[in-house]
Amino acid sequence: MTAVEERDAPASVRPVGLGRGYRFELVKLVSQWRIRVLLLACWLAPAVFVAAVSQQSDLPVDTLFGRLMNITGWAGPLVLLGFAGSYALPLLTSLVAGDVFAAEDRLGTWRHLLVAMRSYRRIFVSKALASLTVILLLVLGLAVSSTVGGLVAVGGQPLVGLDGHLLSSGDAALKVMLAWLCVLAPTLALAGVGLLGSVALGRSPMGLLLPAVVALVMTVAQLLPLPVVVRLALPTYAFISWNGLFSDPVQLGPLLVGVGVSLVWAVVATALAYALFLRRDFTDLTYDGAGRRVLTAGLLPLAGLIGVTVAVVAVAAPASGSGIDQAKMQQSLSTEFAHLYRIQTAQLHRPDVTEEQLAASTECTKGGGLVEAEGPGNDWRCVVSWHLPGSSATGQAIYQLDVTSDGRFVADGDGPKEVNGYFQVRTPEGDRPNPLWQFDGNVELLSSTKG
Template sequence: MARWERTAGPPHGGGLRLFGSELAVLFRRWRTWALLAALAAVPVLIGLAVRFSPGRPPSGRGPAFLDQVTNNGLFVGVVAMIVSVPLFFPLTVGVVAGDTIAGEAGLGTLRYLLVAPTGRLRLLLVKYAGAAVFCAAAALTVVLSGAVTGLVLFPLGPATLLSGDTVDAGAAFGRLLLMAGYVTVSLLGLSAVGLFLSTLTTVPVGAMAATVVLAVTAQILDSLDQLAWLHPWLFSHYWLDLGDLLRSPISWASFGDNAVLQLGYTVVFFGLAWARFASKDVLP
């Protein structure tokens, strides 16, 4: 058989089995749990720092909503989400997305996946879907860790939103879950970039590092007023607009704009990944 001849399509249901296997492998790795544990530690450290500081955090200094933590423990999760978005989320997602294809190639298991009746496009879809699930798991980890930390260290009660309205603790936690959804959507474009970079090399560390560097670079460019024309096109442009979910009524404009932008990055970079992977020589 020619080296580039397509393998037979997978049997019915093979895609779901492959996806289940991908998730099982991903969440059996100690590295994955170490990344999630590091994210879970962020709200814990924030909560402990505020709880045992000599005075209340001054208003207008430090991360947004930090001065609200002592009044309502649910704001520990809000502060942790805002702190994690610029670096911690891109770092962990970059590690997972950069390893998707390069990790298999480096271990020599990629050729066996393709010898099986899987298909390259299906494998790419499964790898991207696995990275997307990790994005959701990362965001939920910070939210749940923040909620538990706030419950243990601070009082819970009605939360005052940016619009000045007050909602009860249950509704406030619902806003936190919406923020987790916002962050998950925000990271989908970066995951597609990492997937593409992962098809370019057999060294996963290189793809991981390049993904994280691009995330940091995009945020630096987004902070330069001289490049205002470029800002709406950067995948990180709407990352910190998750505060719009703390208004009443909720402002969905940034959520929609962010989703469209991430969809565009996903389509473009998944297409590039497919173009590269479809002609990649991985078989002996």
């Protein structure tokens, strides 16, 4: 071969590496004004919101830990976490993962990307990793910003757990961090659904909305009187199962089941999206979704996955019915009342007593005793009894309970006034919130799974 022939021979072309493809896709995402606005909002708005609400007298008492927002700064990120799991995180995953492939269809830029990267696998992995990175930044912003807002506005005082025990500032910080880490699992599940919708539905807006729609349907399902095994088998249950971290001992069963189911959904949905992406014909410039394959390769496998997870949870988890019964309600309320009674005793500077000395017990009925005492409802009525050392009299306090289908309950004191009939107690330092007046609690839906 002559020198001229060697000079004119075409050089071998190497495909773009995964690292460069990932950086390219990440820059593309972050350069969009919509993503920049979301990042800015997630890193700034929660701090302002939590700080502002913590200074108000009218608190979001219908939200878990909402009644504690003006007492401790650790309540703020937990209130925001409850809101984020229901609304913010599904919408954020829709706007990021649900659009990462569809954007190329709308802009008609697939041929340029294929020429540059020369690998379907690298394109898919680069886009999936870039969207995952942005989603993690958004979740991190929500967690950090809300925590900073609460601590700056109120401070790091101890947090009252869902069984009435006090969490020190260090314990509260650790459990708040763990709670936010736990909701990453259902967020990844919705992100996988978003990738699947973006690949399968092309430029259709339904691909963008799919994670939010799936989350909405499953949230509505959580409100229905479903068996506990079905409730635990839905990936969005991990958005609420972090509640068990704030009991002592920790309620690990529902939390681990919820996280495990969510991770399985994330893997399966992403794998389905990958399989559809590899089979796509990129030579068709009029491509507008996978059509019939959306049902056969997307929705049907996910529907089958629900059946599989229900069967596995039913075998592995000891639970039946709604998971809420009279014995669990009585035990939970007795434990929480004893813990909170000690907090009230310390406020009033009375001699300290232990839970064993109080020997609190509870009798609960539902529907005035006309219906079986099990399942959710706002017609639970409980009478707590306890004893004080050196006294032969038995103290009693009445509570009206509103129990939701996920095991959370709100106990509303109904007398006597000196114990739980008024929202404040008079202490030597002035009027303070009465810990026994209204409080949140949590019943574990599974049996014998406390860690």
